[in-house]
Amino acid sequence: MTTGVLLYCFDTPVTAYHKLALKSIELIQKNLKLPITVVTDHETHRHFPQFAGVTYILIKQQTKNFRFYRGQNVPWYNMERANAYDHSLYDTTLLLDCDYLCFTSNLLELSKSEHDFLLHDKVHDISGVNKIIGKLEATLPIVWATVVMFKKTERVKMIFDMIKHVQNNYEHFRNLYRIKFKNYRNDYAFAIALHQLDGQIATPKFIPTPMNMLPHEFDVLETTETSVVYKYNKKVNVITDTDVHVLDKEFASVG
Amino acid sequence: MDIGKLKKYSDLAHDITVTKRNSLEKMRSRQIMAYNGRLFRADAQTINTVSTLKAHAKEFYVLDTNENPCLVKDPDDFLKKLIERNQETLNTLSQLHDSLQRRT
Numbered sequence A: 001m002t003t004g005v006l007l008y009c010f011d012t013p014v015t016a017y018h019k020l021a022l023k024s025i026e027l028i029q030k031n032l033k034l035p036i037t038v039v040t041d042h043e044t045h046r047h048f049p050q051f052a053g054v055t056y057i058l059i060k061q062q063t064k065n066f067r068f069y070r071g072q073n074v075p076w077y078n079m080e081r082a083n084a085y086d087h088s089l090y091d092t093t094l095l096l097d098c099d100y101l102c103f104t105s106n107l108l109e110l111s112k113s114e115h116d117f118l119l120h121d122k123v124h125d126i127s128g129v130n131k132i133i134g135k136l137e138a139t140l141p142i143v144w145a146t147v148v149m150f151k152k153t154e155r156v157k158m159i160f161d162m163i164k165h166v167q168n169n170y171e172h173f174r175n176l177y178r179i180k181f182k183n184y185r186n187d188y189a190f191a192i193a194l195h196q197l198d199g200q201i202a203t204p205k206f207i208p209t210p211m212n213m214l215p216h217e218f219d220v221l222e223t224t225e226t227s228v229v230y231k232y233n234k235k236v237n238v239i240t241d242t243d244v245h246v247l248d249k250e251f252a253s254v255g
Numbered sequence B: 001m002d003i004g005k006l007k008k009y010s011d012l013a014h015d016i017t018v019t020k021r022n023s024l025e026k027m028r029s030r031q032i033m034a035y036n037g038r039l040f041r042a043d044a045q046t047i048n049t050v051s052t053l054k055a056h057a058k059e060f061y062v063l064d065t066n067e068n069p070c071l072v073k074d075p076d077d078f079l080k081k082l083i084e085r086n087q088e089t090l091n092t093l094s095q096l097h098d099s100l101q102r103r104t
Helices: A015-032 A078-089 A109-110 A154-168 A168-175 A187-197 B004-028 B044-054 B075-103
Strands: A004-009 A036-040 A054-058 A066-069 A070-074 A092-097 A116-119 A123-126 A144-151 A211-214 A220-225 A227-232 A235-240 A245-246 B032-035 B038-041 B060-063 B068-074
Touching: A004 A015, A015 A036, A015 A092, A036 A078, A078 A092, A078 A144, A078 A154, A078 A187, A092 A109, A092 A220, A109 A144, A109 B032, A116 A154, A144 A154, A144 A187, A144 A211, A154 A168, A154 A187, A168 A187, A211 B004, A235 B004, B004 B032, B004 B075, B032 B075, B038 B044, B044 B060, B044 B075
Parallel strands: A004 A036, A004 A092, A036 A054, A123 A211, A211 A245
Antiparallel strands: A066 A070, A092 A144, A116 A144, A220 A227, A227 A235, B032 B038, B060 B068
């Protein structure tokens, strides 16, 4: 039985995602010690040196989507995650955003469980300001596609097929679930697919602890081997030995 | 009192509260452990449950974090692992707690 990490990384005209991925790869190799597959495009791939234990899958990604980031709409190439089941080379996969930094080995516990599909349904805002979740954003509870542990089972294949179906008909599902955001978000596509497949009843099959997140309003000043130093409203704080999803996309050029 | 001093105290209180909250989340994340293919929290409630059931039966069922039943065939081994993980996380938290106390 093989276990590995799957990352999706595509540079956009605005954001050099490969810088985030390089930091993420460094931490995964140190703390999870698992083989890594990076799904990327030719242009982004040029920035990756050859690492032992890192495999690259080159594809041509869809480039129609956008996201709201610090007061403006920016390109967002996030449509390929629905193909993770097909892209994964492993029996057990940890599918991670390339801006999710693994400062611990905690995710390994998930891969040791018999669950075939786990992701977060709760977040913890490490800034203490609670800026992550708004009110009345949709009529179904959100899940977070940032960290997904999945195994190659028939059920998981159905989940990913359902995600592709939702993605292909996203406008319909967005209206059905009254999702406030007009752009395509994997979080909602995953939430809708699970809701549809689970008989439209909420089922408690999630990662038992919330995902730590640092909102994009917070500037990352430094990342080290063990910590993230961040700043907001002239306040500087640090989080140490804690896995964290960092939404500030400028940070990779700082560390 | 000098308003600057009050603001400084407020900033310190904010930092300490946020740090403590994050440390508790860090502890809870580390307390998740896999056992017999199931996920459990190595917290006081699980330890107490296992310890109590162990006193009455050689094998027993407990619910995992996602409310699935799990047969515990070796309660001593399970309890040992739960306590080890629990104390590892509390030891880390205790060190941080001491450092926070020195800041106040």
